[in-house]
Amino acid sequence: MKRKTSQISTIFYFLFFFVLSTSFAQVVSKTNDYFNLKNRLKFGNYLFCQQDYLRAIDEFNAVNKKIKNDTLDFKIGYAFEKMRKYDKAIEKFSELNGNKNLSGLSRLETGKIFLLKKEFPEVYKLLIDSIEYKNNLRQYAGRLKYLTYLYDNKPLPDSSNYKLWFSSKVLPDVMKFYRRKQNPHYKSETLSGVLSAIIPGLGKIYVGEIGDGITALLFNGVLGFLAYNNFKANHKFRAWLFTGLTAVFYGGNIYGSVAAAQIYNSGVNFRFTRELNLFSKKHNYFLPKFKFLCE
Amino acid sequence: MCKYLYINVLLILFLVNKTGFAQVPENQLKFADSLFKAQNYFDAITEYKRLLFFDGNNEYDFSANYKIALAYKFGAKYGSAINYFRIASNYAKLPEQKFNIELMIVRTNILRGTENVALQMLDDLMKQAGTVSKKKEIYYWRGWAYMFKDDWENASKSFAQINPNHKLKLLCDKVNDEKYSVTFAKVISYILPGFGQFYTGHYLSGLLSLGWNVLWGYTTVNAFASDRIFDGLVIANLLWFRFYRGNFQNAEKFAKQENLKITNKALYKIQTEYRGLKP
Numbered sequence: 001m002k003r004k005t006s007q008i009s010t011i012f013y014f015l016f017f018f019v020l021s022t023s024f025a026q027v028v029s030k031t032n033d034y035f036n037l038k039n040r041l042k043f044g045n046y047l048f049c050q051q052d053y054l055r056a057i058d059e060f061n062a063v064n065k066k067i068k069n070d071t072l073d074f075k076i077g078y079a080f081e082k083m084r085k086y087d088k089a090i091e092k093f094s095e096l097n098g099n100k101n102l103s104g105l106s107r108l109e110t111g112k113i114f115l116l117k118k119e120f121p122e123v124y125k126l127l128i129d130s131i132e133y134k135n136n137l138r139q140y141a142g143r144l145k146y147l148t149y150l151y152d153n154k155p156l157p158d159s160s161n162y163k164l165w166f167s168s169k170v171l172p173d174v175m176k177f178y179r180r181k182q183n184p185h186y187k188s189e190t191l192s193g194v195l196s197a198i199i200p201g202l203g204k205i206y207v208g209e210i211g212d213g214i215t216a217l218l219f220n221g222v223l224g225f226l227a228y229n230n231f232k233a234n235h236k237f238r239a240w241l242f243t244g245l246t247a248v249f250y251g252g253n254i255y256g257s258v259a260a261a262q263i264y265n266s267g268v269n270f271r272f273t274r275e276l277n278l279f280s281k282k283h284n285y286f287l288p289k290f291k292f293l294c295e
Numbered sequence: 296m297c298k299y300l301y302i303n304v305l306l307i308l309f310l311v312n313k314t315g316f317a318q319v320p321e322n323q324l325k326f327a328d329s330l331f332k333a334q335n336y337f338d339a340i341t342e343y344k345r346l347l348f349f350d351g352n353n354e355y356d357f358s359a360n361y362k363i364a365l366a367y368k369f370g371a372k373y374g375s376a377i378n379y380f381r382i383a384s385n386y387a388k389l390p391e392q393k394f395n396i397e398l399m400i401v402r403t404n405i406l407r408g409t410e411n412v413a414l415q416m417l418d419d420l421m422k423q424a425g426t427v428s429k430k431k432e433i434y435y436w437r438g439w440a441y442m443f444k445d446d447w448e449n450a451s452k453s454f455a456q457i458n459p460n461h462k463l464k465l466l467c468d469k470v471n472d473e474k475y476s477v478t479f480a481k482v483i484s485y486i487l488p489g490f491g492q493f494y495t496g497h498y499l500s501g502l503l504s505l506g507w508n509v510l511w512g513y514t515t516v517n518a519f520a521s522d523r524i525f526d527g528l529v530i531a532n533l534l535w536f537r538f539y540r541g542n543f544q545n546a547e548k549f550a551k552q553e554n555l556k557i558t559n560k561a562l563y564k565i566q567t568e569y570r571g572l573k574p
Contacts, residue, residue: 034323034349043348055341 037063041072049294053079070099074106078290086113104137105288111144112285120152139165143286150174150181150276170283177276184268189261196257200250203257207264216253223249320350327362336366357386364399373407394420394429401436402574410444431457438463439574442565445558447471463569470561475550484546488539491546495553504542511535 033039044059057079060072077092090113093106107126114122127145142165149156159178166174187207196203201216223246230239280286327342343359343366350359364379377400384396397420404413417437424430434456441450447467454464475495484491489505492498511534518527566573 033319034345039349043345046348047344052344055344058341 037066045294048075048079051082053083070096070102074102077106077109081109081113086117089113105290108137108140108144108287111141111148112287115144115148115151115285118151120148120154123148137288140287147280147286150177151273156182166286173279177272177279180272184265184272186265186268187261189258189265192257192261193254196254200253201257203254204260207257207260209260212256212260216249216256219249220246220253320346320352320355323349324355324359327359331362331366334369336370340366340370353386357383357388357392360386361396368399368403368406371406373403376403377407394424398432398436401440405436405440405443405574408443410440413440414444435572436574438467442467442562443574445554447474447558447561462571463565466561466565470557473557474554477547477550477554480546480550481543484543488542491543492549495546495549497545497549500545500549504538504545507538508535508542511538 034043040059041063044056044063047053047059048056057076060076060079063069064072064076073092073095077089077096080086080089080092090110093110093113096102096106099106111123111126114120114126124145127141127148146157146162146165156178159175162174162178163171192203192206194203195206196216199217200220201213201218203213204210204216205213223242227239227242227246230236230242323342323346327339327346330336330339330342340363343363346355347359350356360379360383364376364383367373367376367379380396380400380403384393387393387396397416401413401416401420404410404416414437417433417440421430421433424433434453438450438453438457441447441453442463447470451464451467451471454461454467458464480491480494483494484504487505488508489501489503492501492504511530515527515531515535518524518530
């Protein structure tokens with residue numbers, strides 16, 4: 001009987017300590033569960049994929065403080081880039097310079113950021129030695145470099161480069177932009193001014209502002225006629241008044257025609273850049289899509 | 296006897312173990328709530344999101360999403376607030392909860408400046424509203440939407456549906472009385488140049504306008520009367536009509552400017568002095 005009691009006590013003590021220890025461990029670990037590194041990383045990834053980048057960065061930084069992780073650095077840089085905090089993104093990507101796997105990718109992303117910031121010389125500086133890139137990244141570096149030429153005001157490189165770097169699928173569209181960049185349908189400001197000097201309003205008509213052109217012609221014609229008619233009738237004051245008005249309108253007509261050509265050309269540039277932006281965004285600036293970011 | 300004691304002790308331990316599991320999301324909710332109460336909305340949102348992410352039982356889907364929406368609303372991120380109110384609405388179990396969330400979306404739309412959306416939503420809610428108290432709530436927020444839309448007359452009508460002597464109704468009436476009629480200012484300036492400006496309290500501008508119009512009107516008529524048709528046409532077109540047009544355009548502009556001042560003053564008063572519910 002006594003032996004049986006002793007056995008029960010042993011089993012009880014064993015179970016007691018087992019349950020107590022597991023219970024304690026679970027309570028302690030569960031209370032901190034949400035904030036352990038593994039879960040913070042999980043949660044950070046979730047936020048990142050939800051495009052809640054600011055919060056994702058906080059989570060990644062918390063993990064990164066304890067365990068330095070290059071992929072996280074890349075993700076933080078990428079999150080900054082998405083938030084258009086370009087300088088911080090560049091800073092973060094630059095930390096990966098010596099990294100074996102991510103150095104090339106981070107340089108590509110930095111190149112893209114410089115392109116978005118319109119700091120074109122920096123893009124070339126970064127990508128000029130695209131030969132240095134690993135084989136699979138070279139093509140991306142090359143495409144980004146030649147895409148940048150389409151944004152820049154530098155003379156375009158030979159079209160054969162584009163044929164070399166871009167796939168046949170996108171090449172026709174790229175070449176369309178290339179041709180548009182090479183021969184933009186600008187209107188000559190000088191010609192517009194000269195035309196309006198010869199026949200008032202003609203420069204505006206040349207630019208496509210037909211209504212304004214006809215109005216300018218009528219205004220100048222009527223005022224000029226009035227000046228002439230008053231001189232003829234010897235109404236000197238009125239004649240000089242209308243001469244002055246004619247001169248003002250005539251000068252304004254020339255100036256307006258030059259300005260109209262400038263506005264027209266700005267419109268051409270604006271449409272080109274807008275369409276190129278849409279095209280580039282659609283193709284992610286010809287950079288790789290990182291599957292590891294949202295898995 | 297001893298055997299039962301052992302079993303009891305073990306049972307208690309298992310229960311402690313179980314409650315340990317249950318307390319974790321609760322603690323997280325408390326933590327998030329404390330941040331919310333401290334008006335630390337950014338962190339509160341993070342912690343509610345964390346709770347939602349780890350809450351395997353989906354126990355907090357409604358409350359956490361609702362709080363996230365509120366936090367976004369307080370942080371003036373109205374688009375995100377509306378998104379999360381919609382998510383919370385999907386998890387709402389009671390019709391009351393759904394109704395309240397719809398009203399929260401209406402309030403957020405009022406703050407966002409999309410009053411027309413708010414009014415459209417209130418119209419839809421009115422069709423479903425059964426009780427008088429719900430209808431009163433709808434009238435109340437409709438009044439607010441109209442106030443923000445600068446339509447004080449309709450705002451007054453909406454508040455009158457709740458109570459003819461409602462504090463906001465009386466305020467709307469006052470604003471409505473104070474406001475200038477833009478049409479009247481324009482029309483009076485068509486007939487008597489400068490009088491639109493007098494009406495809105497811009498006396499100097501009104502006098503100048505009247506003076507210019509009298510001067511160029513007289514000169515034009517004089518030119519025509521003296522058979523100087525060309526002079527008459529030129530003065531009328533280049534001078535008189537220019538000042539005449541400027542006169543009624545100015546009157547319209549002043550009336551709108553003054554109305555904006557009155558509206559802003561009234562809204563500021565409501566913001567600082569009114570103690571009732573606000574969007």
